Amino acid sequence: MALHAVDDLSDAYRATRSFLLPVEWGRWLRLALLSLFVAGSSGGGAPTSGFQGPLSSSPEPTPGDGTELGPALDHLTATLSDNLVFILGIITIGFLVVLALQWLAATFEFTFLESLRTDAVHVRDYTSANTGPGTRLFAFRVLFGLATLLVFGGLLLLVLGPILTGVSPAGPLLLLVFLIPVFIVLGIVASIVYVLTTAFVAPIMLLEDRGLLSAWKRFWGVFKSAWTDFLVYLLVGLFLMIAIGIIVGIVMAVIGVAIALPVIVVLLALGPLWAAVVAIPAALLAIVAWALVQVPVQTYLRHWSLLVLGDVEPELDLIPDRRAEIRGETTS
Numbered sequence: 001m002a003l004h005a006v007d008d009l010s011d012a013y014r015a016t017r018s019f020l021l022p023v024e025w026g027r028w029l030r031l032a033l034l035s036l037f038v039a040g041s042s043g044g045g046a047p048t049s050g051f052q053g054p055l056s057s058s059p060e061p062t063p064g065d066g067t068e069l070g071p072a073l074d075h076l077t078a079t080l081s082d083n084l085v086f087i088l089g090i091i092t093i094g095f096l097v098v099l100a101l102q103w104l105a106a107t108f109e110f111t112f113l114e115s116l117r118t119d120a121v122h123v124r125d126y127t128s129a130n131t132g133p134g135t136r137l138f139a140f141r142v143l144f145g146l147a148t149l150l151v152f153g154g155l156l157l158l159v160l161g162p163i164l165t166g167v168s169p170a171g172p173l174l175l176l177v178f179l180i181p182v183f184i185v186l187g188i189v190a191s192i193v194y195v196l197t198t199a200f201v202a203p204i205m206l207l208e209d210r211g212l213l214s215a216w217k218r219f220w221g222v223f224k225s226a227w228t229d230f231l232v233y234l235l236v237g238l239f240l241m242i243a244i245g246i247i248v249g250i251v252m253a254v255i256g257v258a259i260a261l262p263v264i265v266v267l268l269a270l271g272p273l274w275a276a277v278v279a280i281p282a283a284l285l286a287i288v289a290w291a292l293v294q295v296p297v298q299t300y301l302r303h304w305s306l307l308v309l310g311d312v313e314p315e316l317d318l319i320p321d322r323r324a325e326i327r328g329e330t331t332s
Contacts, residue, residue: 004311005233009240012304014326015319019119019299028295030121034112035294036287037105099142106141107134109198113206116302117318133205136212140197148190155179192234196223199233199305203318218316226312233308244297255289 020028110130115121127134159176196219197212204215223230259282267275303319310317317323 003232004229004308005236008304008307008311009236011307011323011326012300015303015307015322016296016300018322018326019116019303020296027121028292030123031112031115031295031299032288032291033123034108034115034121035298036291037101037108038112039294039298102141103134103138106138107131109137109202110134110206112298112302113203113306113318116299116306116322117206119322130206133202133212136205137197137202140212141194144190144193148186151186152183155182195234195237196230199302200230200309203306203309204316207316207318222309222313222316229308229312233305240301248293248297251293252290255293256286259286259289 020031107127107130110133111123111126114126114130156179159173159179197216201212201215201219204210204218205212208215208218210218263275263279263282266278303322306318307323310319310323
């Protein structure tokens with residue numbers, strides 16, 4: 001019996017080559033933007049606030065004299081309260097920014113798939129047309145992630161709770177030994193659900209205009225009839241991701257050294273201030289380079305999963321024209 005997950009590895013390479021070559025830099029840059037989000041996420045920082053004012057300028061109380069302690073503590077409490085509101089505000093803003101980026105990443109999954117299906121990359125049009133599916137995928141990722149954390153947290157609380165409350169640690173530590181394989185199994189299952197949702201359920205949502213649960217139901221019927229193909233896909237994908245990670249790591253290390261050299265030269269020649277100025281565009285250049293490196297990686301991985309899905313169930317073929325094109329080249 002043919003294993004599509006293995007057979008389609010070479011077809012995915014041909015599909016990727018056909019999609020990306022010849023190089024059109026406008027097309028590659030748009031794909032780099034999509035790859036930047038679907039392959040990872042970014043975060044930000046927050047400004048700091050100094051504790052200045054009467055507290056720092058007030059005279060120190062003499063040893064044994066408690067007359068200044070009460071006002072000092074009141075002032076310190078008020079200062080901390082003011083900064084606590086500021087910190088909570090920054091955390092809230094950061095949290096909302098992360099959620100917005102995650103929503104954009106989920107929506108860009110469909111933008112990427114639509115680009116592969118039409119052989120045209122229109123970020124704004126395809127993104128605006130897929131805000132509904134993107135929002136549903138985003139909601140699934142958030143709720144599934146929270147549910148996973150709650151399960152892990154609840155099991156961990158069984159171990160840490162008795163220890164923190166002063167109960168003898170012997171029993172909880174023994175329970176921890178038992179729970180370690182449970183944690184491993186839960187982590188594997190959660191990863192599999194996440195991968196299958198992105199690789200196969202999302203294309204079904206796009207192709208048949210389904211909601212996420214409906215697409216999962218549709219995929220589950222296909223999965224049961226060809227579970228060996230998907231199992232091989234997961235196993236091969238694990239080793240493939242390790243190999244890709246090593247290759248990308250080597251490439252980015254070389255690029256990183258090339259980008260860092262000017263910063264080091266400026267640091268030695270002109271000092272840290274000018275080096276910091278040069279480091280900002282250097283960091284942006286490194287992000288762009290990483291995104292460009294991800295373009296063939298993400299294009300290959302998505303072609304591979306789409307080819308597997310279409311081979312297992314022809315009705316779910318999102319890229320029939322490219323499939324016919326590359327297999328026509330193979331047989332000629």
